[in-house]
Amino acid sequence: AQSVTQPDIHITVSEGASLELRCNYSYGATPYLFWYVQSPGQGLQLLLKYFSGDTLVQGIKGFEAEFKRSQSSFNLRKPSVHWSDAAEYFCAVGRSGGSYIPTFGRGTSLIVHP
């Protein structure tokens, strides 16, 4: 069974600073990988996804993520954080073989200081 680990429960950054949120996964085959963002009281919004091909994927809101097979990682990055980026971020891995039901990590809460 696949699993996802987000080692950081909380991350605090200053506005304008760079950001990296860590995600490690465990899956026997080539994974489908996702990052979602959840603002307070809202559902989850897809930031970006990786299926195959270029290991550096660009997403919405200036986010990008890099798939590193050797490290089983899919870290999310943003060069300059805005106060509106404060939210909960979830990494997910989709299992193949039919429904691609994603397994989610526990989430990382991003706090942005002015």
Added chain:
Amino acid sequence: GAGVSQSPSNKVTEKGKDVELRCDPISGHTALYWYRQSLGQGLEFLIYFQGNSAPDKSGLPSDRFSAERTGGSVSTLTIQRTQQEDSAVYLCASSQYGRQGGYGYTFGSGTRLTVV
């Protein structure tokens, strides 16, 4: 509709009562998923529908939980004899074709269930 709609947005119920949570997916999306999000936890998969069938219901935590989908559209998640540990946010998502779920799921805003 334009997005995934869930109702009610908030539900407070007494322990032992039954509750029904509704999900209205995006029109044309054949795949529908229910997740549960507890405080400080990630999203816990509950059940997946493809059309009106549920090929995977492995995440339902007990026989008090059931779900159905009719007309390939609206889904209802029912929790019988609610317990305090059922308190959570219940999220619904839909996607176009199960096999293409990898293209991303659209989530509703969730139903916050509180059992008192």
